[in-house]
Each structure stands twice: as C-alpha cells, then as structure tokens.
Amino acid sequence: MDEFTAKNVLVLGGSRGIGAAIVRRFAQGGANVAFTYAGSLGAAEALAAETGAEAIQADSAARDALVATVAARGALDVLVINAGTLVLGDPLTLDADAVDHMIDVNVRAPYHAAVEAGRTMNDNGRIIVIGSVNGDRMPFTGGAAYALTKSAVQGMVRGLARDFGDRGITVNSIQPGPTDSDMNPAEGPMAATMHSFIAIKRHARPQEIAELAAYLAGPHAGMITGSMQTIDGGFGA
Template sequence: MSALQGKVALVTGGSRGIGAAIVRSLAREGADVAFTYVSATSEEKAKALVAEVEAAGRRAIAVAADSAVPEAVTAAVGRTVAELGRLDVLVNNAGIFPYGPVEDVSAEELDRVLAVHVKAPFTAVQAALPHLPEGGRIISVGTNFTDRATMTNIALYTMSKAALGGLTRALARELGPRGITVNTVNPGPTATDMNPVDGEGAEEVRTSTALGSFLTPEDIAATVVHLAGPGGRLITGTAITVDAGVNA
C-alpha cells in the first residue's frame, strides 16, 4: 500500500516547477491532489498535469486561484473538499520572486508579495483546519535565504518568506494537541524555468553549493512527501533546509 493511499492534498501554486513536482510526487504515493494556478499562461500546464495524474490512477483537480486574493484561497480549499471528499495535507507552495534594491520596492509590490507569501498561507490554514483530521499535515515552502542571505537585492523576498518560520513554530504548538504537524521546507537553488541551470550567474550559484549542484524540483518534493507521510508523523515545528549545502 502506498504511503498516502486514501489521502487528499492541496498544493498552492502547483502547475509548474517545485509545485508540479510536489503534485506528481504526492500522487505517486497514492494521494488525490488538488492544486492551484494563477496565470492564464499556466492553464495548459495545469490541464496537462491533471491528465498526467489521472493517467497514473489518481484523481486531480486544477483550481484557478490567485493567492493574493484571500477569497480565492478559501474557495480553493472548499472546492478541494467538495470534489475530492476530504483534506489531509495542505502544501503552501505558491510564491513569487521579487528581486531588486530595497529602495526600489513600491508599496504595491510590497503588498502583493506579503499577500502571496504571508496572508495566503495563513488564510489557507484557516480554511483548511475545519477539514484536517488527526494526522493532518501543513507544509509550507520557504527559502534557504531565511537562514542566510547569500546574495543582494532579496530583502523583500527573504522578509516575506521568513514569516513562514514563525507561523510554523506557533502553529505546531497550537495544533499539536489535535495531532496535526506543521513544518517548512526551505529550498536552495533549484532548477526551474525561472531559475535555469544555464541562465545568467548559474555557474556562480552552482559553485556556491557544497555539492556543486543545483537541486531539482523533485529533490524538494521528496522532502515534502516525507513530511506528509508516515515518516513525518513526529516532525513538527521545524524548517528543513534542502539546499545542496549553500548554507553550510
């Protein structure tokens, strides 16, 4: 029997990159999976991912939802439960990468980044809690920059993702009596379409790691799946950094 057989997961920002790898990996372990996507350009990828999961024998739904809109986040949780029957695992993965000097950050950009990285996970947890059973899992995807800022022009990104650490620790205490675990996975340099291994500065990034390698989305997904499964039942209130040794 697969580790997550009979479970239902919701992954925010699941149509590409790390999110899509998490969706595939959860489904491979037996879970039915809902995931959100925001951009019209991601719709075809979302449809293809649903078809891929269904072809492997699991149920999947793609929900168009902008994580910057609280009502959309809440509705995504509701649709997951309505269509898949339950909710066992919430993965807060949706994110954006603001990059630039702190003095250039506009009020509008600040509000959107905080909405996606801070308000959306909090809102998703609020919406999910009435449905999460004992043994439920809440997993957020952060960044290794919250442990060590290894480059410049990332103040807004790092600040917003750092909030997940506080949320994780506090929720672990609050929800522990209900048998729900709460953790964060902090990826390092991961090869995605937004961070290609042959892009500008890629070689410098590669050599900054102890292992001399970019991570793959599947590397991050493997840790998420471990936390979601039986092996993660006593892991809570912590951040696991998966960064090939950048922060070593």
C-alpha cells in the same frame, strides 16, 4: 507506491516546477490530489491529464477566493503550500506594490490557507509550506524583501505547530536552496553566482524537493513539527 491511498491532498501552486513535482509524487502514491494554478492554464491542464489530479484556478493573492478553495476541498489530510513569487532589486527603487503583492502571496496566503485547512483537517494531518533557505541566509544584495517573506514563514510554522499539535497535525517548512525551475533555471544568468555559495555545485531538482514533502507527509514523520527542513546542497552551511 501506495502510501497515500485515499488521502485528500491539496497543493497550492502546483502547475509548474516544484509544485508540479509534488503533485506527481502524491498522485503516484495513490492520493486524491487537487492543485491550484494562477495563470499557467496549459501547464495545469497537461499536468491534470498526466496525473489525474484536479486543476483549480485560484490566485493566492486573493484571500477570500483562496480560503474558499481550501474550504471546498473538505477535510484534508495534506496541504502543501507552494505558491510563491520572487521580487529582487534595490530596496530604494523597488516597486512598493510589487513588494506588497509578494507579501500577499508569500506570507498572507500561507497563513490564511493553513488556518482554513486547520478548521476541518483530519487528525494527524500534514501542513507543509515551501519556504526558502533565504529565510536563514541572504548572501547577495537586492533580496531583503524576499528574505523578509521567507523568515515570516518560519515564525508562522512554529506557531501553528503549537496551535494544531493537540490533534497530531504537523506543520513544517521545506527550505530549498537554488532549485531548477522557471523562477530559477539551472542554466540561468545567476547560476554561477549561486553555485559559488553551494557545497554541492548544482541546482536541486524539483523531484528532490517532492520526495522530502512526501516524507514529511508520511507516517514516519509524525513527530517532526514546527521545523525548517533545509534542502540546499550546503548553500547555508
């Protein structure tokens, strides 16, 4: 697999789970890959050693530092924004600071990172934001704030697709359903409940999300933009 040879790829939030699978996929495709991590130093170092990618410590909630990290990579061919956080609970008692931090990471960071990348991104580049099927459907209580952030991503993607379209740059969101990760383990306490909503009764594998990201970043997806690419096993059907 050499479809990304010499491509300059940055993955925000790449040390674990879906992000790590995406880093591996682009590295296998021959790309020059860098990824950010916030606190998982050991995982980041191991992934960098495995793939040859560059690990960069950056907190997506710190806007100026994040923008500087994107700018330092120069003209990107692919930006994948995977960093995200999840806060669930009764909206009447949920900690307001935790909600605001989630909005910083899940909404403000993708917007500012995508805009900064767009300043110098090569023509026909790709911006991919990892959203969630919960932007379309929230079938259980306690998820209002999280769903808010993922619905916001949808509007951002549609708007930036038009803003960058004249340069052939595509902007899309991948919307996974339940996916096996530290945040949502396949054997976790919510698994049975989640599987009850899904047509295919299992969590997605991170590698499946990574393959969709690779397709959207590849040469055959040049006319896919402003779209929400749902990969949820029928969770939202």
